[in-house]
Amino acid sequence: MSDHDYKPKSKVGQWFNDRLPLLTLANHLTDYPTPKNLNYWWTFGGILTFCLITQIITGLTLAMHYIAHADMAFESVEHIMRDVNYGWLIRYIHANGASMFFLAVYIHIFRSLFYGSYKSPREIIWILGIVIYLLMMAAAFMGYVLPWGQMSFWGATVITNLFSAIPLVGEGIVTWLWGGYSVDNPTLTRFFTLHYLIPFLILGLVVLHIWALHVPGNNNPVGIDIKKPSKDTVPFHPYIVIKDGFALLMFMIVFAFFVFYTPNILGHADNYIEANPMVTPAHIVPEWYLLPFYAILRSVPDKLLGVVAMLSAILILAALPWLDTSKIRSAVFRPLYKQFYWILVADVLILGYVGAMPAEGLYLLIARVATAYYFLHFLVILPVLGFKERTLPVPLSITEPILGGSPNLAAARHRESKIK
Amino acid sequence: MSDKKPKRREFLFTATTAVGAVGAAAVVWPMVDQMNPDASVKALASTEVDISSVKPGNTITVLWRGKPVFIRRRTKEEIEEARSVKMEELIHPEKDEDRAKNPEWLVMVGVCTHLGCVPLNDKGDYNGWFCPCHGSHYDTSGRIRKGPAPWNMEVPKYEFVNANTIKIG
Numbered sequence A: 001m002s003d004h005d006y007k008p009k010s011k012v013g014q015w016f017n018d019r020l021p022l023l024t025l026a027n028h029l030t031d032y033p034t035p036k037n038l039n040y041w042w043t044f045g046g047i048l049t050f051c052l053i054t055q056i057i058t059g060l061t062l063a064m065h066y067i068a069h070a071d072m073a074f075e076s077v078e079h080i081m082r083d084v085n086y087g088w089l090i091r092y093i094h095a096n097g098a099s100m101f102f103l104a105v106y107i108h109i110f111r112s113l114f115y116g117s118y119k120s121p122r123e124i125i126w127i128l129g130i131v132i133y134l135l136m137m138a139a140a141f142m143g144y145v146l147p148w149g150q151m152s153f154w155g156a157t158v159i160t161n162l163f164s165a166i167p168l169v170g171e172g173i174v175t176w177l178w179g180g181y182s183v184d185n186p187t188l189t190r191f192f193t194l195h196y197l198i199p200f201l202i203l204g205l206v207v208l209h210i211w212a213l214h215v216p217g218n219n220n221p222v223g224i225d226i227k228k229p230s231k232d233t234v235p236f237h238p239y240i241v242i243k244d245g246f247a248l249l250m251f252m253i254v255f256a257f258f259v260f261y262t263p264n265i266l267g268h269a270d271n272y273i274e275a276n277p278m279v280t281p282a283h284i285v286p287e288w289y290l291l292p293f294y295a296i297l298r299s300v301p302d303k304l305l306g307v308v309a310m311l312s313a314i315l316i317l318a319a320l321p322w323l324d325t326s327k328i329r330s331a332v333f334r335p336l337y338k339q340f341y342w343i344l345v346a347d348v349l350i351l352g353y354v355g356a357m358p359a360e361g362l363y364l365l366i367a368r369v370a371t372a373y374y375f376l377h378f379l380v381i382l383p384v385l386g387f388k389e390r391t392l393p394v395p396l397s398i399t400e401p402i403l404g405g406s407p408n409l410a411a412a413r414h415r416e417s418k419i420k
Numbered sequence B: 001m002s003d004k005k006p007k008r009r010e011f012l013f014t015a016t017t018a019v020g021a022v023g024a025a026a027v028v029w030p031m032v033d034q035m036n037p038d039a040s041v042k043a044l045a046s047t048e049v050d051i052s053s054v055k056p057g058n059t060i061t062v063l064w065r066g067k068p069v070f071i072r073r074r075t076k077e078e079i080e081e082a083r084s085v086k087m088e089e090l091i092h093p094e095k096d097e098d099r100a101k102n103p104e105w106l107v108m109v110g111v112c113t114h115l116g117c118v119p120l121n122d123k124g125d126y127n128g129w130f131c132p133c134h135g136s137h138y139d140t141s142g143r144i145r146k147g148p149a150p151w152n153m154e155v156p157k158y159e160f161v162n163a164n165t166i167k168i169g
Helices: A011-019 A022-031 A040-063 A073-082 A087-115 A123-145 A150-165 A170-178 A185-214 A236-261 A288-299 A303-323 A335-356 A361-388 A409-418 B008-033 B076-083
Strands: A033-035 A233-235 B047-050 B059-064 B067-073 B105-109 B129-131 B136-138 B144-146 B158-162 B165-168
Touching: A011 A022, A022 A236, A033 A236, A040 A087, A040 A185, A040 A236, A073 A087, A087 A123, A087 A236, A087 A288, A087 A335, A123 A150, A123 A185, A123 A288, A123 A303, A150 A170, A150 A185, A150 A303, A170 A185, A233 A236, A288 A303, A288 A335, A288 A361, A303 A361, A335 A361, B047 B059, B105 B165
Parallel strands: none
Antiparallel strands: A033 A233, B047 B165, B059 B067, B067 B105, B129 B136, B136 B144, B158 B165
């Protein structure tokens, strides 16, 4: 790469760049060599950046009208919806934006799982991503509390009570989190503060995430290391910028559909009832993006172990680079892994479904089987598969199979059908 | 101890670090403790309730420390049911005699010990309370009988000020 050789054309540019090499950075981002075979699953990084910026801008705007007080929060949200100019639009973008953010992040994560993007040398990118994901969940949860409706209040009660499962100090921690003996005004104000803070922490981590990405460069659908820059790469601008831009446009159509046509479908009607500490709604369900973990929590009959299982289900992802023992990254060349991958996708979807259902009878049984399989996938199947699986031959470069250089014609054809 | 005497610089280094650590802790603790309930919250710790209008078989719910407290005037059958249970059958063994000093009145914090929801009255497999969130069943003494909750519903400190008034807290 020519990063360090870059010299701005103008005198002023040179003068500035010698003192703060921002132009070198801009040049690096423009010329950044990118694999030329990236498919549309790779556009979700850009889409996620868009989601984060959207949430920050709409969030700042809402904060100008919202009042973080137990007596006024609910009313101030209604004030935003009814009185504030375009308040309804801004709030619907923010609320649905959270769902869109998670939709994109799940696609982004499952893309990494399919193409083995978490493997060496990209472990740090992956772990930073998991931390971002955890912070996203924290921010989403606290944001959901702010309207101070029934679901806000009882969701906050249930989630903070998870900490009471900790032996000895649990109750003390919960009281400390609440700032009282129940979820109340002190809880609301601190949640608002943290909800405001976390997106900026995420922003900082995103910078590190991208920085760590730019050290080894992008993984690609074939999952091989490529020379950079070479015949296998294209500069980020304009090639990837245009592709990302087009994907973003498609994504925004889906986003706009939710905002304008069905803005409340992902929420719960109960949250339009003001918080009441005396009455619990009949059926408490978290937002859709937390349902698989909620199902895992409920599938374990013991309080502490349920919480441990739920946290492990998320944290186990951080160990993934070491649990997956296969040297081949892309599932395109891993016939068995590819099948287990889709079983895992189905398993997570099933967990999400039963998470929304009452925890009894058949639903509970399904949740238990699916929970067991989730852990089986990461703790047994992945480590064993790396040793047992017969992988397909991997091309030497991205260009090779297209030029027909493979000695195995059938494998080359097979690959060509996969590598679009 | 080794024979080597610590050097002057080593001593200074250790002493500085130790004082620095104490100083840091002294700054961190107020930042942590500010989140705990303050005196104004703690001051709301007791409440008096008039129970003269509660008929047998009825429950009233009052707010105490931001949490609902159930005050139930139990029927003869309910008391009988609660007192005849064998201790071996209980997940969290507690005698009904200890939970309700005056057998007619059951006073307890109406918060499920699983994850803090408010259980529903006169519901569940044991004719007591049922928590809609994750399906815990409580009996007529508010003891956990089935489901994920680990403990019986908590009996707060309370006393009868006179025949018609209970002071909770």
